[in-house]
Amino acid sequence: MTAVEVPEPEPDWQEATIPPYGTGKNPALQWSVWEHCSPTFQMIGVLRLPVRPVARRLRLHVERSWDGLDALDVVLFRLRGYSFALSKHDGNPADVSYVWLTEPHEDADQAWDVLLEVVGIGAEAVAFRGDAP
Secondary structure, three states, X not given: OOOOOOOOOOOOOOOOOXXXXXXXXXXXXXXXHHHHHHHHOEEEEEEOOOHHHHHHHHOOOOEEEEOXXXXXXXXXXXXXXXXXXXXXEOOOOOOOEEEEEOOOOOOHHHHHHHXXXXXXXXXXXXXXXXXXX
């Protein structure tokens, strides 16, 4: 098999993950899986803890991703018929996780009850319920 060499990037190309806003010369613009899927999610509130303790409790694999704001930890999982995502941006000074339903549901309160029960935490762990202010 013949070796194929790919040339190095052009010196004036910015990183593909940086939005060019019409100024970049790199012809590629990369977006993350998180950026691709999260606009369809329904935010239902915020937990007063990061993603990793919840992931540890449920034996979930924490994925690293990024979006236009920052790098983040994220887990996507199902509990008793509800599809959740928890995300925590690295640059968020508050140690909180955003709670999302990956499939919008009319009964977000019931989803919260299921999440809190299975994770084994109480309502004091909830910073707020509902969409972000």
